[in-house]
Amino acid sequence: MTKQVPVTISPKRLRREFVKKVKELSGQNLQLCYQCGMCTGNCPAAANMDISPRRIIEMARLGLEEEIADSKTVWICASCLACAVNCPRGFDLAKVMEAIRLLTLRKNIDHVRPEDIPPQERCDLPQIAMVSGLRKFTG
Amino acid sequence: MSLAYYPGCTLKTRARNLEEPAVASMEALGFKLDEVPRWNCCGAVYSLADDDLIHQVAPVRNLIRVKKQGKNELVTLCAFCLNTLKRANLLMRQDVAKRDTLNAFIDEGIDYSGEVKVVHLLEVLRDEVGWAALSQKVKLPLRGLKIAPYYGCTLLRPREIAIDNVENPTILGEFLKALGASPVDFPESTRCCGSYQVVSSPGDIAEYTRPILNSALKNGAEAMVLTCPLCDYNLGRGQKELAKKQSGFREMPLLYFTQLLALALGLGPQVCHFELNHGSPESLLKEKHLLSQVESFQPIGGQK
Numbered sequence: 443m444t445k446q447v448p449v450t451i452s453p454k455r456l457r458r459e460f461v462k463k464v465k466e467l468s469g470q471n472l473q474l475c476y477q478c479g480m481c482t483g484n485c486p487a488a489a490n491m492d493i494s495p496r497r498i499i500e501m502a503r504l505g506l507e508e509e510i511a512d513s514k515t516v517w518i519c520a521s522c523l524a525c526a527v528n529c530p531r532g533f534d535l536a537k538v539m540e541a542i543r544l545l546t547l548r549k550n551i552d553h554v555r556p557e558d559i560p561p562q563e564r565c566d567l568p569q570i571a572m573v574s575g576l577r578k579f580t581g
Numbered sequence: 582m583s584l585a586y587y588p589g590c591t592l593k594t595r596a597r598n599l600e601e602p603a604v605a606s607m608e609a610l611g612f613k614l615d616e617v618p619r620w621n622c623c624g625a626v627y628s629l630a631d632d633d634l635i636h637q638v639a640p641v642r643n644l645i646r647v648k649k650q651g652k653n654e655l656v657t658l659c660a661f662c663l664n665t666l667k668r669a670n671l672l673m674r675q676d677v678a679k680r681d682t683l684n685a686f687i688d689e690g691i692d693y694s695g696e697v698k699v700v701h702l703l704e705v706l707r708d709e710v711g712w713a714a715l716s717q718k719v720k721l722p723l724r725g726l727k728i729a730p731y732y733g734c735t736l737l738r739p740r741e742i743a744i745d746n747v748e749n750p751t752i753l754g755e756f757l758k759a760l761g762a763s764p765v766d767f768p769e770s771t772r773c774c775g776s777y778q779v780v781s782s783p784g785d786i787a788e789y790t791r792p793i794l795n796s797a798l799k800n801g802a803e804a805m806v807l808t809c810p811l812c813d814y815n816l817g818r819g820q821k822e823l824a825k826k827q828s829g830f831r832e833m834p835l836l837y838f839t840q841l842l843a844l845a846l847g848l849g850p851q852v853c854h855f856e857l858n859h860g861s862p863e864s865l866l867k868e869k870h871l872l873s874q875v876e877s878f879q880p881i882g883g884q885k
Contacts, residue, residue, distance in 0.1 A: 567814070
């Protein structure tokens with residue numbers, strides 16, 4: 443369920459390093475998005491997200507770094523690209539989600555610690571799950 | 582005819598039931614799947630960050646080895662491997678600056694600029710064998726078997742590497758028809774199964790898979806056909822949890838497309854390794870008179 447987040451918008455925030463970095467890492471022009479919500483409508487994980495995919499784009503371009511960091515949305519994205527293929531503006535939101543994840547992972551803050559995965563799970567999960575999961579959730 | 586073939590990590594262990602029937606079937610069709618020498622893990626997921634070149638090294642190294650093998654086409658079976666290798670190949674074709682950096686970094690003796698064509702085995706069957714020719718080779722038509730073709734994400738997205746129409750793919754349905762089976766269309770055939778989220782949020786997988794499985798069942802499917810070992814794992818795991826949670830939910834056999842191919846070509850259940858399947862197909866296949874030999878296999882998890 444999407445939560446309500448009170449935000450403060452300021453010209454200073456719009457010029458933040460965070461906005462620049464997200465654009466740089468994703469290669470996406472954040473201004474392309476016209477907030478139609480096709481990404482959220484097509485996202486199979488949107489129901490589990492506290493901030494919808496559409497709102498993540500708006501918040502990223504407004505420089506709301508702390509609010510995004512408090513949200514679990516980017517860690518729920520499975521990069522399935524249902525958003526990207528359905529976007530009428532040709533915007534690749536999965537790349538923006540990845541850029542935001544990397545800004546955390548590159549500070550050496552991992553989202554998953556292999557040692558926290560129960561031993562039974564570690565034996566049970568196929569290699570394809572472990573390789574892809576650890577690629578996405580560790581720095 | 583010999584084709585360069587990339588297996589990837591899971592096909593040598595947990596997904597031998599995807600690989601072994603493929604190798605046997607292609608031999609029966611006159612093709613030898615020739616493993617790329619010294620292949621390494623492709624990384625499973627394509628790196629989406631523009632500055633992240635180090636994660637392109639693994640897939641590009643594999644592509645260079647295909648070129649060294651003297652081949653210009655690479656066949657994959659795993660949908661994840663197809664996606665990662667095909668996207669890395671596209672990067673090497675399209676981005677001159679990144680190509681130069683990667684070529685300078687990777688010490689394989691030759692430069693690479695995307696010369697190899699990366700294809701999925703389904704494309705070989707469609708474009709090189711042909712559905713009509715394939716159906717003529719069928720010895721045991723899968724008559725009466727109602728199967729939901731599940732594509733998942735990585736065969737079709739992003740658009741530039743899709744093996745078929747992104748919105749309305751038909752390749753698996755055509756494949757099933759060629760084998761004599763009845764494909765069951767269902768609206769959730771390209772919906773994500775949860776993918777690598779199973780590592781961080783295993784408890785959510787049942788919810789990701791619920792609409793996919795329910796939609797296939799509602800449309801009359803008796804089984805589901807897959808191309809990806811991670812879809813197989815998640816859907817198998819999801820089914821087990823849903824059977825406990827949702828009253829009236831029925832588990833269905835999950836089969837790799839290569840198992841159906843081998844079965845239809847008359848290669849017998851031995852090459853199919855049904856014991857590795859999530860959701861045993863044994864009783865369904867017997868019911869449809871598709872198991873030529875009466876033999877039992879012990880599925881993973883120990884339950885039939």
